[in-house]
Amino acid sequence: MKNFSLLVVAVASSIALVTEAHVSFRFPCPRRASYNECPQPKSDSDWNLVDYDSISPVGSFNGINDPIPKHPASFPGNRPVFTAGLNVNTTYEVDAPHNGGTCQWTLSYDNGKTQVVIQDWFRNCLRDAKHGRRYTVSVKIPANAPSGPALLTWLWNNNEGSREMYASSADVVIQGSNGGSISGVAPAFCNYGPGSCFIAEEVVAGGNWGEVYFKNRKNITITVPPK
Template sequence: MILPTTILLTTLAVYLLALTTTTTAHTGLAYPCGRYQGAVGCPAPPPGQVVDVDINAPIGTNLGINQQLCKTSIPYPFSSRTVYRAGDTIQTAYSIGSAHGGGHCQWALSYDGEKTWVVIKTMIRTCLQVTPETQANYRIPVQLSKDLPSGNVTFMWLWYNAIGQRELYSNCADIRVEGRDGGSVKGLEPLIANYGPGYPAFINEFPYATDPDGSELFATRSAVTIRVRGSGVGTSETGSGATSAPTGSNQSSFGSRIASGSLFPLSVALASSFYLFN
């Protein structure tokens, strides 16, 4: 006879295996520490929050959304933030379980609580193209402009994998920038694709060099200006001087949609099946 305790332990073992598979099969931001990253040297989660055991998991696919950008909207306290000077280069590092053939990456900053983002670096195709020999020490330098204003900033990483399910990955680090006393940050909004029916931009698989890779979509990103007061709090002007986006791309409404939380939920069961079998 199988005892209830045996059933419980077996179920727990399967659950833990699923968590391990989910976490190690993908890639997440390791440095600066992504929110609720459980790695040694990263701060403890804020009160009431727990370590993210799925830190490497995608936040959604072209079929639906599982998590918001950054995975969570509750930042680390100011005392736990890594401080950078304007002009510094951040040597970003990644916990790579599977790099899915590399792909496209964007890095962006927000001064206004993730309502508005400005892209500071984009890599097309070559992001996370690693080998077993280079994977452990893989770094991507991301430079902060020397003109950045001071403030408490959210640093976001976005990744579109080249091979596998059509996923979007996002991790965020809470940092402090020491720079000018107020000013503006100008650039482009991030491209959001493969993120549910509300964001129809779609990037297909591109395992071979001759495959269409959706890189033309990055030219549709709208211009944005974030104005930062001397207190370090930002306000935005989305679309100022913007390039025209294709009809239905939703790129021009990106900031307002994230701020309002108008996201489409993805079934947990469906998301789990994507994560476990990709």
């Protein structure tokens, strides 16, 4: 009986290692996503640019699959307007939550070249999400966020399964101050290519979810000139 129990644990662990969690933004729309409510190509020649796999990881500790942001631009269309100082109910397409993980949300005003973290959810992000169901997280736009087109990015390191990084980037418009600065920390890109910070599976690491990497993120200030 003891040997059988050990076999069950071993099999379960191996399944967790080879099964990938798949999650992405649903609202706001991730760039070039195939969701019906998202901006669609305006010409027949652009349909090959549609991202039919927006829920897959952008990379793992072993390699980078896609840059962050994954695509250089969205298809033309209306961007959601978010008011500085207010909360936004972001939603996620969840294929498998893999016992949660650590999420970072960032804002960028230069197409992702510089990003500042506006909200964290350590360790338990998506832990209570359900397979095949959409999930909602309230994200607060900083009160001092400058007005203008911006890129909202969600980053996630899962607790169980392959050691991966998930990311979704969405074009939005911030309604806030006319110019100004927003300060915080730059995001940690863990499990995103060789040489990146490595976060082991939570069960293997004895509960170590990479806290030290997030504590050591560098301070950053993004300044947007007035219009």
